[in-house]
């Protein structure tokens with residue numbers, strides 16, 4: 268861990284704290300919040316490729332899948348089946364908007380607890396589902412849980428983390444998400460081999476385990492110093508800061524928190540404020556980063572890897588195994604971001620990861636196109652199928668150290684305090700909306716666009732990589748309070764930031780520009 272890292276960026280305040288066991292354990296438990304999101308992301312795709320599950324709830328898809336003459340690209344195309352997967356994200360979108368108020372008024376831990384609780388109830392509905400209605404109600408409850416957790420956990424981690432390790436700690440959320448995905452795919456691999464209806468019930472029902480972990484975790488976790496100050500417990504906040512940082516010398520950081528809290532109390536309408544021209548760069552980034560993250564096409568792999576592998580002609584078991592392998596690769600590669608994000612910076616990871624994803628997507632599309640053509644019939648040989656799996660792994664690795672973790676980190680660190688809450692809510696809501704859209708449309712798009720679907724996402728990856736190159740300034744090791752200077756120094760965004768927002772001459776800033 269980059270515990271002793273000292274920033275070289277001019278103007279950076281360096282509190283230079285050690286990494287204490289308390290902050291590590293607290294953040295470790297706090298990150299459990301990512302597990303429920305990840306477990307769900309990983310479990311749905313596997314379950315929707317299990318035959319007993321399809322036979323029970325989606326008999327027409329089951330029949331189509333069994334039909335030897337069906338077009339390969341359209342084997343799984345069903346609005347109802349995709350609604351099962353994607354309904355969760357609409358529910359998460361709605362609840363993330365409420366969650367920000369609960370997080371602010373009652374503290375971060377109660378939002379986390381509520382997230383765990385609704386997720387727990389949702390897992391019971393799903394595990395014992397007797398009909399589609401029970402399945403969908405369960406999904407919606409799981410969605411509420413995810414919305415609450417995604418709203419509160421990243422905030423919790425960032426506020427607990429020593430400022431010089433914000434990037435790495437924030438990425439802990441993404442590590443937990445992917446860990447949840449991997450555990451889910453491993454569980455699916457075993458439950459898929461069980462006879463009858465028991466397999467999918469275990470897969471869906473076991474969501475209660477991460478739910479209980481976050482519920483118990485939330486009960487024993489302390490609240491963040493920021494939240495304590497916000498709710499009028501300044502003395503407790505100072506004590507908390509001392510024990511988290513492992514030193515009595517916390518006066519400077521404490522004062523910063525008090526100042527930030529005072530400032531934020533003066534802003535009555537963050538939702539109106541964010542529309543002002545001076546916040547244009549943050550508003551555009553807060554909308555475009557989650558949008559682009561989903562348009563990388565990653566969730567085609569996350570949700571539908573097993574279905575995709577079956578489309579490629581793999582057996583059900585081999586498909587789940589391949590999904591497991593891609594998940595493990597994603598987990599390992601996410602650590603690359605954890606260890607480099609505060610050192611190499613956000614831009615290098617975004618650009619490198621983008622180029623890697625672009626090349627692999629074009630190669631995947633071309634190979635599938637050559638094998639299945641536009642007619643969508645044919646067989647793919649074992650070697651070719653393995654090459655496609657390898658290309659998918661290269662694509663996933665690129666995402667894992669770029670758009671995956673940075674898609675959550677960057678929007679959370681670019682906004683000044685007076686609009687941060689609104690910006691964070693927009694980030695989660697846009698992310699959930701496009702997660703929903705991709706989940707809902709993927710199988711239909713695969714059916715109609717065929718291998719062209721991979722080129723479709725490749726075009727977006729090209730656009731977003733150019734966008735980052737031109738539009739995103741480097742934010743590594745810049746304290747959030749100093750972020751206006753970064754925008755002011757940018758060739759395009761500079762014009763939106765008034766001089767008084769930075770307090771130094773523009774010429775001076777241009778010189779320092781990264």
Ligand code: BGC
Pocket residue numbers: 308441444445560565566569670671672674675698702
């Ligand atoms: C994204 C999810 C994605 C997950 C795993 C997250 O950062 O927001 O949509 O499923 O990473 O790849």
